[in-house]
Amino acid sequence: MIWNYILGLVAIVFGIYQAINSVKYVKILQQHGNKTTSNFSAIAVWYSLIFGIGFLIVGVFLFVLKNPLF
Template sequence: MIWNYVFGILAIAFGMYQMLNSIKYVKVIQHHGNKTTSNFSALTVWYSFLFGACFIIGGVVLLVVKSPLF
């Protein structure tokens, strides 16, 4: 039961880290982007932000669910 809380907190922390890094990368692209910047950078930022949001949701689910998953 304790592992649900541990993995939930770790998942939320990783999700927040991922989302903050994707926002930081958007600012880098806006400041330093030029013609040589890849067209797929926008997709990379979008999916990394979505990946982080999914980890946060999964972490919250692990914290809320009372059944022994681990």
């Protein structure tokens, strides 16, 4: 039961960290992006944001789960 809380909290923290870094990278691209910036940067930002939101959802699910998985 305690492992659900620990893994849920770790997943929530990692998801928040990933989402914050995605937003920071968007701001960097807006300020310093030019013709030499890779076209795949926007795709990388979206996938990292989706990855962070996914970890947030999994973390909340693990944190509020009644029956222990581990």
